[in-house]
Amino acid sequence: MPIYQAGSLNTSALTAPDLYVQVVAPKTTYINGVATDGLGLVGIASWGPVNSPFLIGSASDQALYIGSQQNRKYDLATAVAISLQLGATNLNCVRVTDGTDVAASIPLKDVASTPVTGATLTAIYSGTTGNTIQAMIAAGTAVGTYKLTIYLPGQTAEVFDNITGTGATFWANLVSAVNNGQTSVRSASNLAVATIGTSTALPSTVLTYTMTGGTDGATTITDTTLIGTDGNSTTRTGMYALRGTNSQVINLVGLTTTTLWPAVNTFAKSEGSYAISQFTAGTTYASAATLLNTAGVDSWNFKAMVGDWVYWLDSVNGLTRMVEPATFEAANIAARSPSISTLNKAISTIVSTQRNLANQPYSLSEIGGINSARLDVITNPCPGGNYFGCRSGRNTSSVASQNDDTYTRMTNYLSLTLAASFGGVVGQNQTSELRRETKSTIESFLQALEDQGMIGDPNSGASFSVTLDSTNNPDSQVALGYMQADVAVKYLNVVRYFLINLEGGGSVSITVSNSAS
Template sequence: MPVTQAGAVNTTALYVPDVYVQIQPPSDTYLNGVPTNILGIVGTAQWGPVNSPVIVGSLPDAIQKFGNVQNRKFDLLTGVWTSVLNGANNMRLVRVTDGTDVAASGTLGATGVTLTSKYTGSLGNSIAVALAAGSASGSWKATVTLPGLVPEVFDNIAVGLTGNAIWQAIATAINSGISGLRGASGIIIATAGASTTAPVAGSVTLASGTDGATGVTGTTLIGTDGTTRTGMYALRSSGASVAFLADCDTSTTWTTQVAFGLAEGIDMIGVGPSGDTISNAASAKSTAGIDSYAFKLLHGDWVYFNDTVNNVTRLVSPQGFIAGRLSALGPNESGLNKPLYGIVGTQKSYANAVYSQADLQALAQAGIDVIANPCPGGTYFGSRIGCNSSSNAVINGDNYPRLTFYIAYTLNAGMGIYIGRLQSPTVRNQALGTLNAFLSGLWQQGMIGDVTDVSKQPFSVVLDDSNNPPARVAMGWMQIDVRVTYLSVITKLLINVEGGQSVRISTQSITPQ
């Protein structure tokens, strides 16, 4: 009396009289929406893996994995800091270099063990390795320290060994760990030399590590695609829904960012050069040919930021502030008029100037957003236009790319369960049920809707003979047509006021208190 999973038994081949039980999965399948709070950032750092997306959840976490905030352009940690201040808590960080980065190194004993930092970068110059007598008689202990990290202690190494075998044992302990006690070092790599001289207690501080940040350009941040991906392309399949290349103000990179954003379903945040004029910004955007909902361009009115790590108030790109806020909002929300935090001022506000209606109109017409103070909601810094770079008024809001990508990629991730199944009425109904349940959930959460009638279903799902003719079905096709009505973002609030001694109010027009 076998019990099997559904589909594991060919029922046409059963000849033996018996009970055959098949465990059926639930007929109702639900879609779990893809996360929309993942923020991708590409930039330089003083430590960490290169061209590899690393999961980070906070600023201390980022510092532990990439070193501290640097007062320089393209700094990855500055982008993290400004993003975290505005709600980012789930990031994928990619460190890039100009190729001149070097790992710090040092030696214990003349030719005993060469120690090299696990990653390139100047932070490696703070690594210290001490060698002392171990806890067990006749053994050695190596202690690896790096400020901000828990010291790594490798104790009771090389018990009873002599000559070069001691150095080999020290290198093996650092590289492979000590069984049952601790794992391999996450800070350094050790290479044993040819020395046969017995070790002497002492320590060494690694040196000559460099960041490889001096020659980084916008092209470096873009990187290359292919088998080995670098820069921006390292974010492929990372799950990022919003991303930016830290301080990348090179207009020739914008069209490449657009293509990447469309291909990966990422809302890319770009920026113009510091101190840019509105007319030049509009001209640069036009020349670059940027007109896409997948790219949000910020005006080059950079932000003054209080960098308490380097004890300086400095100009930084507005990208992190906007990207962090968007990643913290629901995909149906706009960044328009939302307060931004950590801003001391902007280049415009430091000049004791504000944007006129003419200025803002020029930016809006060009499809360029800007951080400004005041905002319609009060005297705070915030996104003043809330637009992407598309010229289509129906899809140029912050909410369009994020909600559209959210729906599309959720369906892409969840509907694959129907591939390989037989197109029967039952399967069609199950597919319809899966989509209806997902879209109903969005409606119930207030993420989609029809403002003309709150009871009217704001979506439709068609899967029948009208869009699946027999000839196409026979070729293996099943087509589902989905339409969704998004809630509109209020960008213009018009209030008509009529007042005067001659104005008469009818009782029918009085609003109840």
């Protein structure tokens, strides 16, 4: 009794009488939506890989990959710290440099009267954090062996114990342990790489080595560096290194050059992302409106923040710093469901803004002007109270039905989810059963969104419809290999203007119903 997976048995070629069992997959399948909390950050750092995206989800990850925040423009660690504070914990980070970055290093010496280098340790990444890495060689646990310890402050020390050998053999074994790890004991170093020297003597066990010479390569960084260049997975730099990381929100830390915004917008469109940027500090909303129009960015994939920058308490450096508003808004968006607008939502950790610090709150007409100019701003108060929050919740699109944050987020979310879920349909025969299964799967997904309150019609209408039958798949189209599904989804609309009609006075007649309804 042979058993086959459905589709692997050629039933028209059977010759031997027998019982054949075909295992058929369930007809109805279910899909999950893609993650919507991916936040892509591009900036400078004192540690970590260059032009290669890496994931940070906690403060310990930050310390391990990029080091502590510094009071400087384009600082990636600052953006990470703020993002983590605001609840964004799926951070795809790209470190950029100006090409002058250097990895710290230190030679390990022997006991000769004129010490000779037995091996050189070089930090695995460039940057000034490498200048804090220390190393020491001591007696090993086993008799006649040595132990190498490599330590980065704040991290668990790496210990390579029981390194055997004398003279040049010992140094070769040390290099192998650092670069390849010790079988079944520990892996290769995550802090340094080792290269062999020329010593044939025993190592010194009294010296503590500290690496030197590491530089960040951040002296001549510009906004253009953040953009980078496109290419393949090994040649992309800057923003383009975020390709394929599912970063649904993008923040190029500190970018203010509006002439670069079209390139950012084009990239965001191609990735199904929402790019957030801002004008230079102090740029008024009137000037910002003119600059936005000149830049030619009219897109629901791009959001522009007025140049009213934010003050933030940097507890690591012990000062209150002025930070670009896009860093706060990008994290604010990424931390929320795609169906939730950031309009009128409190943003914690903000000390003040430039306008608030100058005691110049926005008037209602100014807020109206910001909205009309396709801009957004962080300020205090908000309609809901005396807290800092966004007063627009808009992208830069001039199309009224597409200019809300939630339109961008939900459209990208649905598009990316559908694109990631039905690749298996390609290559199958188009049958009524395939159409039914595909339609059912899409409807099940959309029904789940309705049940979660992410889509819907407050007037009790239908939330979605899926058409996948002969009406939109005529024979002429099917014969060419096409199968088409038409999906319509009704998003929830954000309340922007709440009108209360108040009738008051001694002559007002009030009728109260006793009915339960």
